[in-house]
Amino acid sequence: MPRPDPLPPALLAPRHWPTWLLLGLGWGAAQLPWPLQRALGRGLGRLLYRLARERRRIARINLELCFPELDARARAVLLRQHFQSLGLGVIETAMSWWTPAQRLAGRYRLEGLEHLQAALARGRGVILLSAHFTTLEIAGRLLALQTPFHVLYRTHKNPVFERAMRRARERHFERAIAREDMRGFLRSLKRNMPVWYAPDQDYGREKSVFTPFFGVPAATITATSRLAAASGAAVVPFFPERRADGRGYILRLQPALADFPGASPEADAARINALIEAQVRTRPGQYLWAHRRFKTRPGGAPAVY
Numbered sequence: 001m002p003r004p005d006p007l008p009p010a011l012l013a014p015r016h017w018p019t020w021l022l023l024g025l026g027w028g029a030a031q032l033p034w035p036l037q038r039a040l041g042r043g044l045g046r047l048l049y050r051l052a053r054e055r056r057r058i059a060r061i062n063l064e065l066c067f068p069e070l071d072a073r074a075r076a077v078l079l080r081q082h083f084q085s086l087g088l089g090v091i092e093t094a095m096s097w098w099t100p101a102q103r104l105a106g107r108y109r110l111e112g113l114e115h116l117q118a119a120l121a122r123g124r125g126v127i128l129l130s131a132h133f134t135t136l137e138i139a140g141r142l143l144a145l146q147t148p149f150h151v152l153y154r155t156h157k158n159p160v161f162e163r164a165m166r167r168a169r170e171r172h173f174e175r176a177i178a179r180e181d182m183r184g185f186l187r188s189l190k191r192n193m194p195v196w197y198a199p200d201q202d203y204g205r206e207k208s209v210f211t212p213f214f215g216v217p218a219a220t221i222t223a224t225s226r227l228a229a230a231s232g233a234a235v236v237p238f239f240p241e242r243r244a245d246g247r248g249y250i251l252r253l254q255p256a257l258a259d260f261p262g263a264s265p266e267a268d269a270a271r272i273n274a275l276i277e278a279q280v281r282t283r284p285g286q287y288l289w290a291h292r293r294f295k296t297r298p299g300g301a302p303a304v305y
Helices: 014-030 034-051 053-066 072-098 113-120 136-144 159-173 182-190 223-231 265-282
Strands: 108-111 126-129 150-153 175-178 194-197 208-213 216-221 234-242 249-253
Touching: 014 034, 014 072, 014 159, 034 053, 034 072, 053 072, 072 136, 072 159, 108 136, 113 126, 113 234, 113 249, 126 223, 136 159, 136 234, 136 249, 150 159, 159 175, 175 182, 182 194, 182 223, 208 265, 216 265, 223 234, 223 265, 234 265
Parallel strands: 108 249, 126 194, 126 234, 150 175, 150 194
Antiparallel strands: 208 216, 234 249
């Protein structure tokens, strides 16, 4: 386990006090009994629905684009479900950072671990292909209770939050790799270490191709193909879900993708989008609809947000 880095005095400046307060509240939430954590998360979701107007607008547009077969009332119900899921995800993030392992042990069921073990037996690393579900943080912590892996993450602009996030992830996942550090990603694969990777966000036009996601052209990065080709790593899909009965989580590892990389990066990107879409459709309220997934548009297409 890495030695904790000393706290820079600049992080104690008054402008950072609100962040420290929020982190303290998060730590407190992580110590609550399970029923109170669930109730707090749902309540926070209802509050976010009312206050986060811009994110609510983005999520509403995404649902209109991706579920045209639903009527307005059904999409409104799904939108509210999504924000409750967001609230739960905030509390689950705190749980993933600070709840003791023994309190999490009975809260999940892991399926398909044999697929990860078979892929690791090849000796060339594993790309754990996931997506931005609201259960992302807690799913990672729970999987780490069963098997070691490294995690790719996006650095946060707030230095206090970044420090807390990085330390928590390194404590539980052994190593947290900044998204820009592709050499670090490849080094982990070379060590035959699984690396958790979620490529389903809009990172702009550069190094992206437009492939369908719910029938809508979405800028999709092709790094999964490049990383698999450069390392020889297997790509094992990993998708979590929050149980409908509120009793915990199901974590599913699927067989490694056959014939990957395939004929072209474009074909691989379309295959990954289709795979993620199929998972989203099973629990649509738990996906991160508040992200501007269709921000980058094909040439000449009007903006949707």
